[in-house]
Amino acid sequence: xxxxxxxxxxxxxxxxxxxxxxxxxxxxxxxxxxxxxxxxxxxxxxxxxxxxxxxxxxxxxxxxxxxxxxxxxxxxxxxxxxxxxxxxxxxxxxxxxxxxxxxxxxxxxxxxxxxx
Amino acid sequence: xxxxxxxxxxxxxxxxxxxxxxxxxxxxxxxxxxxxxxxxxxxxxxxxxxxxxxxxxxxxxxxxxxxxxxxxxxxxxxxxxxxxxxxxxxxxxxxxxxxxxxxxxxxxxxxxxx
Numbered sequence: 001x002x003x004x005x006x007x008x009x010x011x012x013x014x015x016x017x018x019x020x021x022x023x024x025x026x027x028x029x030x031x032x033x034x035x036x037x038x039x040x041x042x043x044x045x046x047x048x049x050x051x052x053x054x055x056x057x058x059x060x061x062x063x064x065x066x067x068x069x070x071x072x073x074x075x076x077x078x079x080x081x082x083x084x085x086x087x088x089x090x091x092x093x094x095x096x097x098x099x100x101x102x103x104x105x106x107x108x109x110x111x112x113x114x115x116x
Numbered sequence: 117x118x119x120x121x122x123x124x125x126x127x128x129x130x131x132x133x134x135x136x137x138x139x140x141x142x143x144x145x146x147x148x149x150x151x152x153x154x155x156x157x158x159x160x161x162x163x164x165x166x167x168x169x170x171x172x173x174x175x176x177x178x179x180x181x182x183x184x185x186x187x188x189x190x191x192x193x194x195x196x197x198x199x200x201x202x203x204x205x206x207x208x209x210x211x212x213x214x215x216x217x218x219x220x221x222x223x224x225x226x227x228x229x230x
Contacts, residue, residue, distance in 0.1 A: 004159075019209050033216050043206065043220035056217045090159055094216060102148055102215060107159035 002026065004093050004108035012114045016081040021111045023091035025072050031055075032074035033105065034066060037088040038067025046089075050096045070108050078113075086115045118143040118209050120221035128227045129197055137192040137224045139207030147209040149190045150218070151181055155206045164207070166190065177201070202228045 013019050023051035033056075034046040037108050048056040060081045070076045072093075078085055089112075092105040123138040141147065149166040164175025170181040181192045190207060207221040 031216050033218075035218075035220075042222045043218075045217050045219070048216045050216075056214055059218070082171075090162075092216075092218075096216060098213070098215075102165070104162060104165075105216065105218065107152075107161070109159045 004091060004106050005090055006089075006108040006111050008111060009109065010112050012116060013081050014116050015081055015083060017081050018077065019081060020112060021076045021089055021091075021113070023074045023076070023093075023108060025074070025091075025093030026106055029093035029106075030072050030097055031103070032068060032072065033092045033094075034074070034076050034091045035092070036060075037090060037110070038084075038086070043090075046076070047052075048096075055096075061089045081115045083115050086113060088112050118147060118219045119212060120207050121211045121223050122221035124224050125222065126225045126227065128198055128229060129157075130229050131199055132196050133196050135193065135197050135201075135226065137205050137207075137226065139192065139221060141188050141190060141207070141209050143188075143211070145208060145211055147211050148203060149181075149183060150177070150210075151175065151190075151192050152206045153177075154183050154206065154223075156203075160206065163195040165194070170178055177182060197226070197228050199228050199230065201226060 030048045033048040045058040052068045066076045088110045090110045092107045094103040094105045119142045121140045129135045151163040152160040168181045175181045210218045
């Protein structure tokens with residue numbers, strides 16, 4: 001089974017631009033979560049999508065948005081980029097079943113975004 | 117709200133020595149507990165997890181962790197480390213009702229000296 005894939009792996013943008021990152025989950029997984037990793041703030045949860053709907057949301061400004069397609073692939077968009085948005089963006093996929101059942105999350109290799 | 121505190125930002129240790137990476141958590145509800153490892157320029161890999169039951173959990177690569185509810189701790193241990201264990205280690209929690217949202221600690225960088 002193929003793992004979680006993220007494209008592109010590296011990206012350089014300038015302030016004020018917008019960017020779209022892509023995540024393809026493991027086949028059969030319906031939940032995709034996004035995380036931002038920076039040296040200063042560490043790993044922070046951005047949002048989760050399940051069956052094309054945002055199910056959970058972290059504390060990030062509205063410049064950060066996402067969507068999920070019917071094949072469970074997800075995209076994350078950041079508009080009006082700021083220097084502080086430079087980070088490793090990780091996505092994770094899981095079956096996403098709720099209730100008192102644990103579904104392991106599998107992480108992709110990340111997209112490293114540099115904002116100049 | 118939940119939070120995770122990793123008490124050591126860096127832990128240097130000699131090869132073949134034992135190591136313990138410390139983690140404390142705070143939560144008003146029951147949580148799942150995890151340890152993840154991140155090698156340079158890679159994503160996160162799950163080392164082990166505590167869901168319920170036995171408080172001693174064994175993971176991959178010879179790591180184990182013990183859940184202590186009274187001390188709200190989940191320390192990671194390995195009896196003998198190798199150069200290949202050099203990485204950053206993250207302790208994390210998630211609540212039952214929102215298991216896809218993982219709250220991470222700040223990480224502990226483990227450096228192995230030959």
